[in-house]
Structure formats: structure tokens, C-alpha cells
Amino acid sequence: MTDSALPMTVADSATSAPRKLVLDKKRVRSRYAAERRFRAYGIAAIAFGLFFLAWLFVTLILQGYGALQQSKMRLDVTLDAATVAPGGQVDDNALRTADYTALLRTALRTTLGVGSDRGERRDAYALLSNGADTELRNRVLADPSLIGKTVSVWVSAAADVDTLIKGQISRDLPENQRRLNDRQIAWTDKLVADGRLEKRFNTALFVNGASSDPEQAGMGVAIIGSLYMMLVVLLTALPVGVAAAVYLEEFAPRNRWTDLIEVNINNLAAVPSIVFGLLGLAIFLNFFGMPRSAPVVGGLVLALMTLPVVIIATRASIKAVPPSIREAALGVGASKMQVITHHVVPLALPGILTGTIIGMARALGETAPLLLIGMVAFVVATPATPFDPATALPVQIYMWAGASERAFVERTSAAILILLVFLIVMNAAAVVLRRRFERRW
């Protein structure tokens, strides 16, 4: 070993005894303190995230659960045949156009014992929802035999009464700053004491369309609109995405063209959603002249956004199918296309569906592109087809969030909760699908 390549000086230094390492106790202590601090930062960061999550959910639930109930008033309405069906005409048109408001007001006056004073009457009428007549009309339309009888009906109270009963507005404010005056509050208390005013399940929230009266506003149109859009997304993004992924994974040669498609798909997944809205506006509405506010257009825009997600998920799960299965099928004389349709895609299906559901959940919560294609609309009537004007759940939330009435705050929160329930169900379905069916090779 003396003929080592090392020069003499080095050998000298190598023979000198190594310094004994004595670690400074204090230094080691402070190093461990730094260790603990660093760990604490990490925990604090996670705690912040989780705290925010909890805060968000608790706030929404506390604000929103009230909207599941709506104050309703029980009135004994005399369905006077002369008013409802003048001249004994019980045809549909007559029933539709009858003056139900007058009937309700008469009943309310009787209940409250209101005289003929104009101001008093106006105050009394303000307790009733503007949509109460529609509720009564639907009741009569459903059962015309009620005409001529006195029936006890539950109709919606006005939003101001509702917020008072739910304790969302203070009774202690000076009268001129309140939406309800002392007389109206007294009436309300009396009605409650008589058991004529109580909170009941708010069906309108889930069924009705847009309304400027909070107590009549509902998400029915938005839910239907969102369902139509999800249907369009499913029917377009899934087949097209799977086909594209199959081509890229199984057939495409490695060349510039497929590289371009790849880069493209990765980037499309990161393009801001509002840009897709501009695309929808310029191409679908202006160029192809498709209808504004229609779920089918919204669905197509969302489908384009979901497409990269489906493609990426499909490619990943196709890649996970082991080559042995392909070889086995090819070995018995199947063509490549048969291998794919009979073996590869069915085996990859759980992964494909999981990816699709997750992509659709994201599309369901998307708002910005829908604003640009006119889904911000005041739609009262339930859309019968995907070509009729509609709104979408997140857009409805956006519109309600901008409304000034106090009663819309709880409705917005409730709408958010409903949207979140949809999203949680979809994501849970994706998780179950993955756990249940995804094979590990």
C-alpha cells in the first residue's frame, strides 16, 4: 500500500489522529428546539387549513339550515264560487285567472279582526307572501270540488315575518328602522300563539324557480338545469374522452403530432375556466347561433372542460392494465380493436368512471363560464328540455348572494349546502367505486 497514489503530504495528514468529536450540549439542545419548532409550524399550517374548513362548514350550516323551514300561515279561506268560478264556469282557464289574493285577504282580515282602515289593511296584507295566491290556486286546481267550501289552508308568510320568527331581525330596533311595525309584530305574535303561524318544511326551496320574493324563490330550475348539463357532459365528455385516450394510449405513434396532443391536453386542464366561457360565447352562441341560457350549451362548455380530466384518468387506468392480459387475448387471435373493447376498456372502466365522476363534480361547481353564456337568468318556469332557458346551482348561488334581502342569506347558504351534498355524494361514489372495483395488479 506504500505505492499509493496519494502524495506524501496527504499520507501525513492521514496518519495524524482524528479530532475527537465532542458535541456541545447546548448546541444540541438548541438543535432539538429548532426541530420541535419546525414540527410545530407544520402542525400549525395543517391546523389552519382544517380550521378554515370547519369554519366554512359550520358557518354555512348555521346560516343555512333555517331555510329548510318556512313560516306558513293557516287561513280559513271561503272558496266563494262567485269569485273562483263566476257564472258556474269550472273550466281550467277560469280557475287559473280567479282572484285568489282577494280570497286570502278576506280570510286574513277575518282572522286578525282588521277593520276598514286602509293603513291597517295594508299592514295586514304585508304579512302574506306575494306568492300565496299561487299556492291557493294550485290547491284548487288539484281539487276543484273544494269550490264553495271553507277550507283551512297553509300559505307562505312574507319573508319579513319569516325572518322575525326565525329571530334573524331584532325586535329591539326602533320602529322606523324595522321592516315590520309594532302592529304587525303584535299580529304575528298573536298568530303564533293561536297556532296559525308556524315553521313548516320549505318545499318551495327545492321546487320553485326564480322569484324576487325570498319566500317563493327556489332552486328547482337550477337543479334541473344542472342535471341537464351533467347529462350533456356525461354523454359527450365520457365517450369522446375515452375514445381519445384509447387512441393516444393504444394506437398513436410517438411523433410530434401526438406530442402536441399530449401537451395540449395537459395545458387544457389548466386553462382558466372563464376562457371556456368565452369560447362558448364566441363559438356556440355567436357562430353556431345556439340559444342563450340553454343547459345544452352550458353542458357542452363544461364537457370541453371535463374532457382533459376524463382523458388523463382513462389513460392512467388503461396503462395500469397489465400487458399479460393483452397478450393473452392477442394470443387467441383477437384483433387489436377486440382486445381493447373486450378486455382493456372493461378492465379500466372503474378508473375511467372514477375520473369522470370527479371531473363532473368539478364541472357541477363551475360558475364563471356559465355567466358568459347567459345562464345568469331570471327563469321562473321549469325547463322541459335542455334547450329551454335554465340556470345552474352555482349560478343560482351567485345570484342569491348578490340579493339584498336578509332572507336570501339563509337561502344562499342552504343552496350551497345542497350543492355540497351533491358534490359529496359524487365524490363518495368515486371513492367507493375506486375501493370496490379498482384492481391492483
Added chain:
Amino acid sequence: MSSTLVLAALLLMMLASFAVGRQRALATADGHARTLHSRPPYYGTYVAMWAAVPALLLLALWVIAQPTVIDMVVRNSLPDDVRTLSSDKLSLVLTTIDNLANGRAVVGEPPAYAKEAAARLLSLRATSSWAMTVLVIGLAAVGFFFAWRKVNPALRARNDVERAAVWLLIACSAIAILTTVGIVFSMLFETLHFFSMVPPQDFFFGTVWDPRFTAVGRDGSAGQFGLIPLLWGTIFISLISMLVAVPIGLLSAIYLSEYAHKNVRAWVKPLLEILAGIPTVVYGFFALTTLGPLFRDLGASVGLDISATSALTAGVVMGVMIIPFVSSLSDDIINAVPQSLRDGSYALGATQSETIKRVVFPAALPGIVGSVLLAVSRAIGETMIVVMAAGIAAKMTLNPFDSVTTVTVKIVSQLTGDLEFNSPQTLVAFALGLTLFVVTLGLNIYALHIVRKYREQYD
């Protein structure tokens, strides 16, 4: 016949062709399916394919081209003095004609040439519709007979069908490209249109945003369309959101991947990821009704004037939304750092945090930078939170408590409501959209490139 009916007829023909083709294949083989090259359904598909595909293509082409062609013919038939009107007046005339043709109400008594043009429009539409029906159905029939004649046991129906299927797959994957092309061209076209009214330098370097809504017919270029204030607002809010998201996201990722017990990680990671799954409109609502007022009250209690819609509120909420984005990307990046580097550091007596700070983090830095850039691009493109929580005043301020506005907010506000489509007030949204697209695309490509190079380093 409407195009929907033609489509239905085509689908019926397709089904019939399938049945006929399959039958014929069996007949030519005297019922012995084994003598056929392919299984009988392939012959059915072969015939159906020939019947439907060319006809469908023709139908699609027709539906797309028809309005443009008819519009051109009608326009050319207008009297010369009408044709030479200024473009917005001409578009009014065309709208009137369209309304007349569709039987909609028109303001005032329409001029005679408009009535005439409307009648021409209607007759052209009727002609076109008949021609389309005849040609499409005819083409389908021709295709059917062509394929029908070719059916015999030696025909390699399966190979042909599969080749066609591959083309279908190619077409589907081209949609991804078409989407990008569509985005670029639609926005580019409208942007050029915008630049013909407002000079590009006024847009890109203008420091005042004041678009002033104008009615149809008036000279529309009165407003000022300076991009700089919007860009500043966008950058400012993104910066605030990164100040929240990067440290918190990174520290959570490090804690979860290096310290946390397996069970803790299994619970905490998905919980944090919920933050990314919550729709942005929900964050906007939360910022608007909870966080904004909270900041305002907090500010008031220490004597600060914080506006209810402020850069701070929007930035913080956006930051929270981006936390899981940063943390899951950095998690992947940190996990890609080979264990051998950690071992090397531990073996020298480094503590875990020293190893992370001095070895793992520097090694992962390029990847982390990439993922932060991806997060920035997401923040820049985010719309709903800023629409609801940042405000609408285009200001160049350094005060985070003031309200600012962003590119995305202005795209939304310029395009919602009833607007004349050909005014610069509307078209500017496309110029903004194109700017946004180019900036985010650049960021994404660069970031993905960094991340890819980083991964290759440790592969």
C-alpha cells in the same frame, strides 16, 4: 324537413342497413357463417357505416354552412345604398330582416326592400332545406348500395370497420386540439376586431380603465381600455393569495410527508383536499358575507379602514382555496426526492428538520417552484372569488385593504347584461381573455417543463 328529422331518418337507415348487410353476408355464405372472413355483425356495421357516415358529414357541413351562405346571398341582393351603410346600421337592417322572416315583432313599418329580402330569406331557407333532405338521403342510399354490392365472404369487413373505428378515435383526440384552436381563433378574431377600434398600445399600456357603456349607433370608442390597472389588481391579489397558500401548503406537505403518522396522513390529506373541491362561488359567498365583514370590523377596531370587498379578503380566501393545490403538488415533489439523500443526511447526525431544510428542500426546490407557478396560474385565472369579494373599481393601489379589480372580473362584467356585440365595450372582454389565456398558458408550459425536468432528474 328539418335537420333533426333528417338526422332521425339517417339513424333509421343506419339500423336498417345493419340488418340488411348482416343478412346479405349470411346469404352469400349460404348460411355458413364460418366461411365468412369476418363475423356477420361486422358486415352489418360495414354497410351501415357506408350508408351513414358520408351522409352525416354532408348533413353537418350543410347545417354549419347554410346560415352563412344564405346570409351572404340575402346581403348581396340588398339595394346598393343599403349595402354601403356603415356596419352597425347594416347589422340593424339584417336584424330587422331576420325578425320579419321569423314572424317576430318589428319596430315601425319596415322598408320595402327589407320585406322583399325577408321573403327571399324564407324561400332560400325552404329551398335549402329540401335540397339538403334530398342530397343527404340520396347520399345515404348511394353509400348503402355501394357497400351492399361489395358484401361477399371474401370481404375483410372487420379490418375495414376497425380501420374506420381508429379514424373515429383519431377524430375524438383531435377535439382536444380543436378546443385549443377554437379558443385561440375565436378570441384572436374578436380581439383583432377590438384592436380595429381601439389601438393595441392604448390597451396594453393604458393606465386608465373606464369603458363607458354606449348605446348602439353612437361612436363607441369613447371609453378608455387600459389593461395595466386590471393586470396590477390581478397580480396583487395573486401575490396575497400566494403569501397564504405557499407557506401553509408547503409546511402541511412537509409535515404530512415527513412527520405525520400513516393514519394521521390518511385522514388529514383528504380533509385538506376538500378545500380544493369546494366550488369557488362558495368561497366567494364566504368572503362576501363572513370574512369581508370580519376584516372590516377587525380593521375598524384598530382604526384601519378596510373595505368590505378588498384585495386582502379576496387574496386570503383564494389562498385558502389554493393550499391543497400547493400541498399535494409539493407532496409529490418531496416524495420524489430519493430516500438515499435523506439517509445520507441522517447518517451524518442531522436531525429531521435539518435534513428537510438543508437537503430535501433544496433538492426539491425546482419542482416546488414549478408547482408554485402552476398555483399562480390558477390564482390568475380564478374568477368567482374576485368577482364576489374583490370589488369592481380598477385601481392601482398598494393598499391591500382597498378594493381592486382583476382581468377576470372585467371579463364577466363586460359580458353580462344586454350589450351590443360589436362594441369595443364587449369586445374588450375577448382581448382580456386572450391576454389571460396567453399568460396562464405560458406559466403552465414553463411550470410543467420545470416539473418534468425535475422528475427526470430522479428517475
Added chain:
Amino acid sequence: MNTIAMKPVSVTNDVVSTNRSPKVISRGVKVFYGEKEALHGVDLDIHEREVTALIGPSGCGKSTFLRCMNRMNDVVEGCRIEGKIEIDGDDIYDRRIDVVQLRARVGMVFQKPNPFPKSIYENVAYGPKIHGIASGKEELDEIVEGSLTRAGLWNEVKDRLDKPGTGLSGGQQQRLCIARAIAVSPEVILMDEPCSALDPIATARIEELIDELRENFTIVIVTHSMQQAARVSQRTAFFHLGDLVEVGDTSQIFTNPKEERTQAYITGRFG
């Protein structure tokens, strides 16, 4: 420096060799990965300023045992250790022992060279920096130069200390890792198959280096190559299926093994 002279000539039995004090003593060391027992109770003494080679077929537990000596197994989740390992009389699994200080005393070189993605200088300076060994820049420079010199790398890299360590060749990287390990002046250096990823010439360099380092350090080396064990070590321990089968002077193990299994292994009948 005459290394040959230091080689014991005729010591054949572990118990008899008392002229050198044991640096590391292990008694009944068992290692569990989850439920699986990977080591079934190992008693082994490592002598000061000697090279001890651990040999055996793959999966025999030699690397596991090596990693027990600086508690690198702590990093592995679900790993549990029983028994006792003492270094200079300190039980390293005692609760009072600080793993950071332990690892400063027991350095390690890994199978694959794993330089940090930093400059060559920073790689070597890393340990002294975290432990606060150097009092100033000059002293640090001195340590870096000294360590690189001892690792036989100084002349090759002195002009490019600020270049990344990952840019060196495989053998140079491994010597850099050795320099990194000796920069904190450990008492024991553990080497886990340090040459398995290197070509024969680089391997020869490392082997020479190991022989030189023996002057100042106690070295334990895991190797899959019996020739290497024979070349560099003074004592050899043979592991098989989680058992320490036989330990003794290298010359004895290779020429006159006591155990059937050792005999079988060194004659190439399994492994």
C-alpha cells in the same frame, strides 16, 4: 505506513484475540420488520481500528445489522429492535442516547453514492456545519480540504469545489461520500456495499482508501463479494438467514472455517 504488519498473523479464535479492545459490542440483537423477524439474536464484537467485513447471501441480515449500529433503522417504519449494542460501553439504544450524537460518532457510506445536489464543498461541509464543529470559515475550509485529501479526492476536485457533487463520476461520488462521512470525525464508519455500484478500477481505489482509513477509524463493511472481504478486512462475520453463523479472522474464515454453512458459502455452493 506499513499496513501488512498490522495484520494479525496467527490469531484464530475470537475469544483469544484480546490484544485489541472491542469498540462495538452487540448482544442478542434481534430485528423485526412488523411481525417478521429479520435477525435472530446476533452477538458480535467489532474491534477498534480494524476492518470488519460482514458477508453472506442477500437477505441474510448483514445490512440490517449494519444499520442497527447507527440506528438508521429508526427511519424505517414498523422496525423494532431487541438486544443490546454498546459503543465504548454506551448502550446506543438507551433512551438517554441522542441519535444525533450517535450518528456523529458512527458515520455511514451507502451502497449507491448519494451526494446531495449541492456543490462538492457544501457536501463535505454539511456535517461540520450542522454539528457546529468548525468555528469559522477558515477552519471549515481546513476540514473540507483535510477530508477530501483523506478520501483521495482533493487533487481531482480542488479546482471545482463549487461544482455540483452530482457531476462527478460514480467512483468519485463515492469517495466524496466517504469524505463527507469522515468530515465529522466519526469513530466508526459503516459501509453498506460501497463498491457495488462501481466499476473495478473505482472499486480498487475505494478498497485502497478503506485500508488507509483503518489507521484512524473503526470500519465495518458489508459486502457481497468474498474477494473484497478477503482483500480489505481483518475480521469477517458470516451471516445466513438472519443468524450470525461464524466470526473470526479473515484468513481463518476463508481458509479454515469452522462451520459447515460458512464452508458451503465460501466455496460457492450457495449464495
